[in-house]
Amino acid sequence: MTKTVLLIEDEPNIIVAISFILQRAGWRVQTHSDGANAMEAVTRERPDVIVLDVMLPGRSGFDILADIRAQDTGHDVPVLMLTAKGQTKDRARAEALGVTQFMTKPFANQAVLEAVEALAGQKA
């Protein structure tokens, strides 16, 4: 069965590039670029893995992560968080909120693909 990744990211060209890589590897990719109603997408899509940016319009990635972990169902979905390089305080805060893995920008396409596949394997 095809697995689903939800990409919550507001940079359109990152969405295009990452979607291309993941779809080519057999993933079903859903995207959402507005932080304000990102939880609606999480509830609707019920993804196998979430890739979540820290800085989003409307609501921060940290707040969305906190809501994901507070859900009754699906609260343990693996979350790969994308942070800016050098922001160690971002990493500490993400860990405290229950992030599964984080990756700093700029990242390599292969690294994202491998991380998503590994996280999906953990969930299974």
Add this chain to the structure above:
Amino acid sequence: MPRSELTGTRIRERRLALRMRQADLARAAGISASYLNLIEHNKRRIAGKLLADIATHLEVDYTELMRGADQALLETVSAAGAATGLNEDALTQAEGLIRGFPSWAGLIANQAEQIAALERSVDALNDRLTHDPALAEAMHEVLSTVSAVRSTASILASTPEIDPNWLGRFHTNLDEDSRRLADGAEAMVSYFETQARRGPGFLAPTEVASAFLDSAQHHFPKLETGSEADVEALCAEGPEDANARTMVRTALLQYLHDTRQLPMQILRDAILDIGVDPLVLAEELGVPLDCLMRRLAALPPDAPETSDIGLLVIDSAGAARYRRPISGFALPLVTAGCPLWPLYQSLARPHYPVQSRLTLPDGAVFDATAIALPAKRPRPGTPDVLHATMLIQRMPAKSLPATRPLAVGVTCRVCARTNCTARREPSLLTPVPDHPKADTAF
């Protein structure tokens, strides 16, 4: 050569204690009164025969005049050694290093100060990324664009047989992102170039504003009889950074307001009559104590009391709002001071002045007067915002009783005092006990 930062001050103290006129001492030492004035205000170094001659005329051993400088150098060299992990045995060699190799000791001290300045710059930059949302967002924008370019280019490079629709789309994206990246990089370079023009490292607006006020020696003749237009004119000559300029404007508007409450000539006449005790002056002149203290800190540079006065104003959070430095008593701008200072004690009892005679670890004695007052008229339902003002004076105030001075420090990190109940962090200068007592942190 050991730094003589405090030597001039000690010469002046001794001369005043002997009630000797500056011109008389200068004549006896064979120098001009104006040159002696520069020495006394630590604007000229002094050593060798001239120092020995002056010491003779002041009826004191010349080592007494140098003692303060040696102590300051010893503390700086010791702190530098402690920061690099030297053990206690090595630290005891610092005094011998200063005596035997004063030039090398001075070099160590200078380099330690440069390192500290660089560390403050790094901290300020890290702090700026954390607390400057505009800069953090700009950095995120640049890194996101770089990520998009990298991902897109990687796809094109690794996918020789790519669908033409995708190919066209990726080329368009690369073109867009390249332009955004160029614009973003230019904006960042411009931002950092502006920061560099303001001074060494990446200074916080507080430091930039303070540097401007220091350069004017905290006295603004145009504002003594001026208006708000003069404030704006001074701001136009001030820092380029908008935040620092706002801080300067706030300080100068307060200065202007103070001149109208207490004209400088009235203050100077009162000082001649009754001295420089701020409590006595405020009572006699009928002005609020904080205003009086700010006016004392605004005395003209040529006033005899000027080099003996320092001022620090903080808000309820302990953040510095205004600082006039004084030689021999380090008043912090971005770090916290000693919790025992009257400045912090006054916050616990707003409206009540706190006055104490303080002694620093090197034995220097200062008088401190502080008061915390509301920054604005209190309104029901809103928290009080207090500003605490502390005046530091080198000359003793007459109204203080001859009691034992309160032993204080400058800041815990470099304070050698032991068994201090107010200590908040270990000192670089003393070893941390293996098992601290439960009721004391260090």
